[in-house]
Amino acid sequence: MVIVGGGVHGLATAYYLARNHGITNVAVLEKSYIGSGGSGRNTAILRSNYLTPDGVRFYDRSLKLYERLAAELNYNVMFSRRGHLTLAHNDSSLRTMRWRAEVNKASGVDSEVIGPADIKKLVPFMDTSERARYPILGALYHPPGGIIRHDAVVWGYARAADAMGVHVHQDTELTGIDVEQGRVTGVRTSRGSIATRVVVNCTAGWSTLVANLAGVRLPVQTFPLQAAVTEPVRPFLDTVVVSGTLHVYVSQTDRGELVFGASVDPFASYSTRGTLEFVEGLAGHVLQLMPSLSTLRLLRQWAGLCDMTPDFAPIMGHTEVDGFLVDVGWGTYGFKAGPVAGETMAECVATGRTPELISAFGLRRFADGSLVGEKGAAAVGH
Amino acid sequence: MILIPCPWCGSRDAGEFAYGGEPTPRPDPRTATREQWRGYLYLRNNVAGWTTERWYHRMGCRRYLTVQRNTVTNEVRQP
Ligand SMILES: Cc1cc2nc3c(=O)[nH]c(=O)nc-3n(C[C@H](O)[C@H](O)[C@H](O)COP(=O)(O)OP(=O)(O)OC[C@H]3O[C@@H](n4cnc5c(N)ncnc54)[C@H](O)[C@@H]3O)c2cc1C
Ligand SMILES: [Zn+2]
Secondary structure, X not given: OEEEOOOHHHHHHHHHHHHHHOOOOOXXXXXXXXXXXXXXXXXXXXXXXXXXXXXXXXXXXXXXXXXXXXXXXXXXXXXXXXXXXXXXXXXXXXXXXXXXXXXXXXXXXXXXXXXXXXXXXXXXXXXXXXXXXXXXXXXXXXXXXXXXXXXXXXXHHHHHHHHOOOEEEOOOOEEEEEEEOOXXXXXXXOOEEEEOOOEEEOOHHHHHHHHHHOOOOXXXXXXXXXXXXXXXXXXXXOOEEEEOOOOXXXXXXXXXXXXXXXXXXXXXXXXXXXXXXXXXXXXXXXXXXXXXXXXXXXXXXXXXXXXXXXXXOOEEEEOOOEOEEEEEOOOOOOOOOHHHHHHHXXXXXXXXXXXXXXXXXXXXXXXXXXXXXXXXXXXXXX | XXXXXXXXXXXXXXXXXXXXXXXXXXXXXXXXXXXXXXXXXXXXXXXXXXXXXXXXXXXXXXXXXXXXXXXXXXXXXXX
16 A cells, blocks of 8 residues: 655654554555655644544654664654643633643643643743733643654654664555545555555645545645744753743743744745744744843754644545545644654555544534534644 | 835835634525535635735735735745
8 A cells, every 4th residue: 555755654654564463564654755745844742632532642642652762763753751830911811721731630641730830830931920011920830741853753763664664665645546436446656656456645735635636525625834943051940931921932942042933934935945024023022921031042944744624633644536546634733743744644545444533623523513622722832 | 135116105014914714605694505605614725825814914005905926936026
């Protein structure tokens, strides 16, 4: 079978197909190099404090797989459990935090709402005073959250899949999908054709272009998401901090750099050029949270493409074309889902049945009007 | 910097505008099937290349306008 896209989703799907189901007659097609898409550009935040019960149990499974991934792949993915804070600066976000905390606890996920004094203990450099323009009223604190080395995850899955017999083809672009009588029969690529009955679309920001080749329409729009990193400084920030109101989040890597991100760019695009508007806005917002960072220098900024869905939840499983499956709609939050998406998509392909864990995420939900509604937990905090 | 050509104000920085996206024709609510209506709500072409879209000059004349934009290069031209 053919998997399109050599990001964490495509490679994890290939890995679990081989490991859990013994299926190794698999080709992963990647038009550039593995990890060249969102998987090598994200800010690597892992968490499971979502808003819907469907989302919470799904991401919780992923976090559990991530926790033992280094040992399983024999590859240091540098998972670092930091604790994750989502700040509330107004009553309505505080209400959403309480709601999330209750949904999380009901699913056995560690989350609670804490006040400014406890926030100050976790992040002494944060301005928790009432003088701030948007004073911090509280936060959703999620101890299991953390960060990971994204490149290592991609390489680790690729290496392990390759060792079991999967073929990973870099510099190989999918250019056509042959569909006969509603069924996939093969694919065409920039390096030749492959006969196959199964194609799994794991191409994130490019996923509508690939789906169009099979005649399938997806409710996905591609938006760039930017991020930036500072020069390294001594460790002072353990926790991942997110502020939806200020449209900013920050974490400190093991090397000491501060990684900053925000929400997606204001218009749809396939361009990955950074903009000055982004860094200007970002710097202003970061300084409202942590004024003492004003002398820090930014080293780099970059962008990646995000496949946004109307309900901020993924689209997974079968489509109306037999043999054409999708694992897309990962928006700004899909890196943390890599392991569980790979595990469930592999099961879906191998057994032909949709696993319970992803039954809420089918493509049909848009036509049926049963959306998942994850925006309150995924718009800024990725 | 991306300049959006406003027919009333001239070329202005994209930051002055709100993005309206691809125009999607609204089906007749009396006759549309559920499928058609949900398609109207959620499906977009998400073109990679030249596309026609609506923008709103929110910090200028506050009118809607139509521009063509290449979504791969962000080059913009008047339709
Ligand atoms: C700046 C930024 C910050 C983010 N922060 C986080 C975060 O903190 N936490 C989190 O969980 N998520 C985050 N994300 C989202 C996350 O990066 C993505 O959801 C995730 O990486 C998607 O993985 P993927 O494997 O589906 O897609 P990708 O990694 O994008 O891989 C898709 C691949 O498909 C290839 N491809 C496309 N078309 C073709 C074709 N025709 N033929 C062959 N190959 C093709 C591309 O080259 C690409 O390598 C962030 C994203 C960005 C951009
Ligand atoms: Zn104008």
